[in-house]
Amino acid sequence: MVMDLLGPSLEDQFNKCGRRFSLKTVLMIADQMLERVELMHSRHLIHRDIKPANFVTDGGRGSGNFIFCIDFGLSKRYRHPRTLQHIPQREGRSLTGTPRYASINNHLGVEQSRRDDLESIGYVLVYFLKGGLPWQGLKAKSATKKYKLIMEKKQSITIPTLCQGCPSQFAEYLAYCRSLKFEAKPNIAYLRGMFRDLFRSQGYTNSNSSLDWDWNRIDSASGGNQTSSSSGPPQGTDPHGYGGGMGQHQGAPMDQQDYGGKRN
Structure with missing residues (x-):
């Protein structure tokens, strides 16, 4: 098996930058x-973490410009x-993924769908822009109780309060994600366009x-050897931004009952 050797994660880069991105x-x-997740969704998969x-x-x-999922x-x-055929909406599911970035419905035990990946991206973006999220650092006697505190904080804090100090597009993004129905296909072109319009309105250019x-x-x-280059992926990697390529993931497991089968 040949695997791509990729670089630091965005969490690593965030720490390098003093835990705040511009x-x-x-x-x-x-x-x-958004582009990576849209492609994944087009392959009938949700990430869930x-x-x-x-x-x-x-x-x-490459240039250091390309991000892989x-x-x-x-x-x-x-x-x-x-x-x-879409999997049915079910309740009573276990929390899946990382609680800090989990959607509210994930906390509530609702089956995840595309909307949950998008909501998690929203929390990641606010985390990067503000340096943290309001539900970090909560103390509890057990993991289960801590996850409940995180859920309650997410439910109680309003989107405008969560996104205070951020451009209004971040609140608009989260409001859109939370409004989606279970089987809805997110309009990722609209979301990317909204952020691109903000990018241009700030006078930014991508050189x-x-x-x-x-x-x-x-x-x-600090004397590193980064050089200007194309923003495309480094040669030899999956051009869609999936480390190791997507082919190995097309057999992702699905519960027998997801498409109307009986529960084991």
Whole structure:
């Protein structure tokens, strides 16, 4: 088996940058994360563990501009690849993924679908822009009680309060994600367009230079060897941004009961 050697995760880069990204970098991250997840959804899969550690940079073989989505251990088919029949909405499911970025419905035990990946991306973007989320650092006597506190905080805090200090597009993004019905196909073109319009309104330009990204500017200032280059993926990697390619994940497991079968 041949696997791509990729670079630091976005969590690693976030730490390198003092746990705060510039608005420009967050908007460029948003565009690539949404593109990766849209492709995954087109392959009938949901990720179910969107978090900074599961998105990595190209490892210095390219420009440092390309972000890959990794770790499909919790991914699952949300619809049948031939009939396109969507899995049914069920309740009483276990929390799946990382609680910090989990959707409210995931906390509530509702079966995940495309909307949940999108909501998790929203929390990641606010985390990057503000340096943290209000439900971090909560103390409890057990993991179960802590997850309940996180859920209650997410439910109680309003979207405008969560996104205070961020451009209004971030609140609009989260409101849109939370409004989606279980089987709805998210309009990712609309979401990417909203963030791209904000990018342009700020006077930002994407020069396809590694120095467009906060972490590469830090490397350059400290004597690193990052150089300007194309913003495409490094040669030899999956051009869609999936570490190791998507082919190995097309057999992702699905519960027997997901398409009307009996529960084991």
